Amino acid sequence: MFTKQLVHNKEIMSIKIAVIGLGYVGLPLARLFATKFPVIGFDINGQRISELNNGIDLTLEVEEDLLKSVLVNKPSNEIGLYCSNQLVDIADCNYYIVTVPTPVDKHNKPDLTPLYKASETVAKVLKKGDIVIYESTVYPGVTEEECVPVLEKMSGLKFNEDFFAGYSPERINPGDKEHTVEKILKVTAGSTPEIGKKVDALYNSVVTAGTHLAPTIKVAEAAKVIENSQRDINIAFVNELAKIFNILEIDTKAVLEAAGTKWNFLPFKPGLVGGHCIGVDPYYLAQKALEAGYHPEIILAGRRMNDSMGEYVASQVVKLMIKKEIVLHEAKLLLLGVTFKENCPDVRNTKIVDIVHALKGYGINITIYDPWAKPEEVKHEYGIETTQVLPNSKFDAVILGVAHKEFAALDLKSLTKDSNVIYDVKGFLSDVVDGRL
Secondary structure, X not given: OHHHHHHHHHHHHOOOEEEEOOOOOHHHHHHHHOOOOEEEEEOOOHHHHHHHHOOOOOOOOOOHHHHHOXXXXXXXXXXXXXXXXXXXXXXXXXXXXXXXXXOEOOOOOEXXXXXXXXXXXXXXXXXXXXXXXXXXXXXXXXXXXXXXXXHHHHHOOOEOOOEEEEEOOOOOOOOOOOOOHHHOOEEEEEOOHHHHHHHHHHHHOOOOOOEEEOOOHHHHHHHHHHHHHHHHHHHHHHHHHXXXXXXXXXXXXXXXXXXXXXXXXXXXXXXXXXXXXXXXXHHHHHHHHHHOOOOOHHHHHHHHHHHOHHHHHHHHHHHHHHHOOOOOOOOEEEEEOOOOOOOOOOOOOOOHHHHHHHHHOOOOEEEEEOOOOOHHHHHHHHOOOOEOOOOXXXXXXXXXXXXXXXXXXXXXXXXXXXXXXXXXXOOOOOOOOOEEO
16 A cells, blocks of 8 residues: 555646647646646747746636746746747647637537647657647547647657556636636546556545546546536526516516526526537537437527527517617617627637627627727727727617626616616616517
8 A cells, every 4th residue: 555655645746738829728727736746838829928936817717816826937847837839849748738729600500629739839849658638628538539649659669558648528618716627526537547546646635625537438427418408408498488487578577586496496697608619519419429420409498598698688678678669770770799798708609609699780880898808809809899998978778698797886877878778688687678589
């Protein structure tokens, strides 16, 4: 027993980690590992690297003091984090953790390009005995059937003989300061039983919530992709309820509150489903099912329902404006929020843009105010103008699209004209609204 523990301690002490991709997932993970191991955070964005080495995280996931507490001035074998875009700096690492995005294309097909490129990067420095762990959300089989062949081809090494693979799906919730990476139980897996134990031990050394070792990488991949698919389907159900109850002139919020008094009723709310997880991951599972010859009815029906909600919100606002005899052409509308969720600067796959496009079709002039979103980023991603300064103007209509904490103190009546429409997408405002989901 003593000998085994001694060997384990020596293995832990010899670990040097490279985290590939320093976004919403990679940076918090790199910071956490850097409290116990030498860590090189690798990203191809030179500006991002410069900011991080100065303790600045523009995603706001890691506070400046916390980030600076683990930063070191140069790559070394000492405990701490050094960020780099130079391949040579990760050459002597023995654990490579890939945390790049896994988006879908304009046809909602999985786009594995970032994973392929990250795998090519790792393959250039891969050595015998190294372990490559993937955290990116994928469909079952991607790690071993898509990524490993890239590693083998470019490195010339043999899988499960010269190098090994692991999978530990990310569970980061952007903007959530309570459920941080170390407080969320981690699913782990390895390409062999022995490697599975090593991967599990690595994460267990820093994740205080503990770990769950899955029997295979495919099981871990499948577990991750159904987490968000399940949530997507549940939200789709309450979105459909919202549409039905709106027709029946019944308050959806009141119905859900009443039903929620039963102990096993799940507390989901209607809303827009965007972001890099819930609005994307179901398409990964659907793609794999289709490849296997099965057409997933419920998963895709849920996606269709949730993808329709931006246009639905716009149509409801337009109906309310017409009822109040507001002339739509050249009407002024204030849209509060453009990020995909509250209290977070992340604008990836935000469904607010669906509302914007639908309203512009009516000739409505839209002003978008979001104190969290960077206007240049929104402009680059969607070609939409936004502002971080509250406009000093009067509007014909206001839509609360994102429940940022700053919006709770707004006097919306002071921002609107006498005959106005206030629509609450998030159920965030008081009952003095003209409409809500």
